[in-house]
Amino acid sequence: MPSAIELIVEGYASLKDRESLEHLRMHRQRLAVDLKARAGFDCRPSIAQLEQDIATIEAGLRTLSGPVAG
Template sequence: MPSAIELIVDGYVSLNDRRALDDLRMQRRKLAVDLKARTGFDYRTTLQQIEEDIIVIEAGLAQMDGPEKT
């Protein structure tokens, strides 16, 4: 079963909405930076999930850059 982020990315790819994917990636990157700056709690699991989300988003962007679908 696909994860929520995979479904979201697939939706944006099918709509050819590069801006939404770029915004989603930037939001995840900002969240990661904010969490890395915090102290007093172990955010490793959350950061790992965010990094996995970014990988899925970048795969969607790469799919949009790929050869034309026929």
């Protein structure tokens, strides 16, 4: 069964909504940066999930025409 992020990315990709995918990726990237800056908490599982989400979003962006901006 696909994850929620996979279904969201699939929906945006089918609509060719690059802007929404890029916003989704930027949001996940900001969350990961914020979690990496946290001290005193083990955020590794959450960071790993965010990085997996980012990879899924980037795969969706690659299905659209044009290069994936980083």
